[in-house]
Structure formats: structure tokens, C-alpha cells
Amino acid sequence: MMKSVVEYKDYRQYILDYYSERKRSSAFTWREFARLAGFASGSYLKLVCDGKTRLREEGAKKTALAMGLLGFEYDYFILMVRYESAKTDREKKKCIEEMQALSDAHHVKVLGSDLYTFYETWKHSVVRELAVAMPGAKPNEIAKVCRPAISAADVSASLSFLTKAGLLTRDIKGNYHQTNRSLTTGRLNVVAVAVHSLLRQMGEFALEALDKLPISERHFSGITMGVTAESYEKVVEELKECRKKIVSIVSVDKKVEKVCRLNMQLFPLTENINKGSKESGKGE
Template sequence: MKDVFEYTNYRQYIADYYAEKKAASSFTWREFAKVAGFSSSVYLKYVSEGRFSLSEDAVERVAKAMDLVGVRFDYFAEMVRLDHAKTDKAKKEVFGRMLAIADQNKAKILEGDSFRFFENWKNPVIRELAPAMPGAKPLALAHACRPKISAAEVSESLNFLVKADLLQKDESGNYKQTQKSVTTGPMGVTPVAVRGLHRQMGEIALDAIEGVQQNERHFSGVTVGITQNAYDEIVAEIAAFRRKVIEIATREDATDEVYRLNVQFFPMTNKNGNKKG
């Protein structure tokens, strides 16, 4: 059985625990539920499938039934709270506690580095900027950033990027990217950080309207009325366009400046309000 620290979804952990026990013996959901103190033989099965949610009162019983004690119980309990969290802010707070528990016990959450990378705009910018400025110290990198950040913030980001194997540092102190681009992938918690990153980048974009010369930035937009079929087709075109931008940007190894492209396509009306009686 994989360590509980390799999970961010408690339902998946319960499902995998059951599958492993079932493969090794005649273990049943009824037996699992009985050990955890539930009268319903299918309760935990339904929890693992997402039909029911595990209550706070039941967490300790289920964790004990799976032999999770100490910090592993604490981590499992936070996973349940993560599932219960309703807002991005609440999810980030819970996941931060999960990361802290794992860090204190020298364990690695597989999704942790991805979450940390997308949590703050400084990380993707420094990842692009550092290789473009060979030999530059954190202070010089900080001065090159827009908006301005401190040398300490740059150092913190660089240390994280190297530790997460997103940058490599050679003996001369120069940085090199380990891969051309970083994507979110099919992860559970990372989209919470990505939404936060979009908010940060949106605020920076607003400042760029007045703070960046017109010949160094491009803003345009269009307001259209569409159907659901048109929406799906437009989204597919946006995805293809993003892939083309990445292809152009990564065609050369050299970098003169770091840019951010925000592609925003969102409703300005409510569907129900558009329907005529």
C-alpha cells in the first residue's frame, strides 16, 4: 500500500486500501464497515465512490480501521477537511497544513511541488528569467521583475525551483530549465493554486495597461453572442492557439524578456436571464 502522504484525495486512499486488502484476502466492504463501527455495510464503499462524505466524527474510526496513527492520522484528517472545504481560500489553508505535516516528517506530497509552483506568480517568472540572465544575483533578478520584488523573494523562489527540479544550477551559478514548459496536468488540488495565479496575473495585467508602453504590450477584446456549440468550438480554438504560442516561444533557447499571456473568455450575462417568456 502506498503511503498516505502520496494522496491528496481521501476517497481514493480508502478505495486503494480496500482494493489491496481485497486482493490479499476475502476482505469485504461489510467487514471494513464493521471494523470502523458502521452499521451500513456499504457506507464506506459509497464514501469511496463520492456518494457520501465522511463526517468529522467518523474520521478517527475510519483512520483507526486502516491503521493510521500519529502524523498519518493527522494527514488523513486534513485530507477529509480538504474535501469538505468550499472555497479556494479554505482549500489552500487545509492543503498548506497537509504540506506542513509532510515537510515536518520528511515526506513528499507528489502534488505539493506543482501546487507551490502555481501558487505564486514569482515562481513561473523567475523560472523563465533566471536562465536568461546568466550569472545574475538575486538582487539583479529582483530589479528585472515587474512588479518589483525583493532579493529575498527571488532567493526563496530559486531555492524552491531547484529543489522541485524545475531549474538546475551549475557550478558557475547559472540556471537552466529542466523542461521547456510546465503544465498543471490532471491533478486534484493544483487547480486551486492555478485559479489564484490567474487572479494575480489579472491584477498585474491591469497595472500594465497604464504602466507599460503601448508598443510593449497588446490588449484587445471582443464581445459576442454565442451558443453552447460555438462556446465549445471557440475554447478548442483557444487551446490550439495556446499550443502554437508555446511552440513559437520555445523555438529558440534565447530569452530577451519574460511575458505573460492571459486568454480570458467569460460570460457577461446569465443564461436564465436571456430566455424570453
């Protein structure tokens, strides 16, 4: 039996699962599916599932009805389609919030929603580290060492969320422990919107650190370089490996002295030149 639509975050996967379920018990075809949804092309929905095209709003409505979706399930399916078409993070966030509201109202948890909440603000990642590094500390004590400062109420709310989400556990002595030493977003598209928000916040903190902290307490460096598509991908892979190595270094620490943030940023400063020229990088 298929899962409820509100347990999905990818409308293509839901369409594919619906088709597979119908196909298992009948001679259902992509052509028949397209006909029921009112599409002229018999292969249209298969192309959608293959990622070669996408549903538009009107097409989403016809497809939802063809799959027998009504009420909140119909609304949820439309929101999944609308999320993919959204142009801005604000629009994507609105879709996610409405999807979560529908799932909450019908007692179903959206996969990845806890991670979405975790990455939406920097506070959760910092409190998650401090809660373990400061055993027995009260929320106001944790709040005082945060930079920028946050309230004890913020810390309490974060601890409550982290525990409920299973990102922290609490032993009989009241001390917190991390269920996983490190976290990654993996391939969760829903989480990406919240990660964008977190990266912006951390970028702003980096600018503040550049102005306010002495060189002994922060390390900033960069390279301006000419690249090809091939060398760009190699650099990205090297950064991924570097990140993994750094995680392995800090993971063996038994006692934390402070919580730091490492930003890894690689972005273009020009449009594609298309002349095939290569320039050596220069450190800054």
C-alpha cells in the same frame, strides 16, 4: 505494501487502495468495510470511492479508525477530507499547509507540493525564465528587471527553491538551465488552489499594464458572445489548442528579450437564460 497515507492527496484513492490491499489477502467486502466504519449502507464507501457521494467530517473519523489510522496519519486523512469540503481557497490552503507540515515532520514529501509552492506566487515563474535568459546575472540584476520590482533576497530565495525542486539546474559555470521548457498543472487538485492565487496576481498585473503601458507594449482584446453548452466546450478546446501553439512558438526561441504573461480568460457575464437563443459575438 501500501504507501503511507501522507503520500496521498486524494482520500478516495487511499480508501480504494486500502480496500484493494485487504481484498488481495482476504475475503474483505465493501459491506464489511462499511460495517467496521459504522455505516448503515453496505455500499456507502464504494459510492464514495466512485465519486457519487463524499465523506463528511464524522464519517471521515469513523473511516480513518476502521482503517487503523492513528496519530498523525489519522489527522492527515481528516485533512484530505476537509480539503475537499472547504468552501474557500483560504480554507483549502490552510488544509494543504497542515498536510505538508505533517508530512514534513515525518520525512515524507506530499506529491505535488513543489508545484503548489511554484504556482503560489508569480515570482517563481518569472525568475525561472530570467535565470536562463540572463546567464551569469546576480540576484540584484535579475530583481531590477522584474515588473513590479522585487528584492534581491526574493530572487535568491526563488532560485534556491527552483533548484531544490528540480525546476532549474545549474552547470559548472554557474549558469541556470530549465529541466522542462514549459510547465503545466495537469490534473493536480492540490496545485489548483495555488494556481488561483497566481491567476489573481496576474490579473492585477494585467489591470496595471492596461493603465501604465503604451499600446505598443501590450495587447488587450475581448469578445462578448452568446453561447450554448456545446459551443462553450468547443471554445474551451480551441483555447487549449491555441495555448499549445503559442508554447510551441516561443519554445524555439534561443534567446529571450523579455518575459511576458498571456492570460486566457473565459467566464459568464449572465446566468443561464434557458431560452435557446444564440447571438453573434462582437469584438471589443
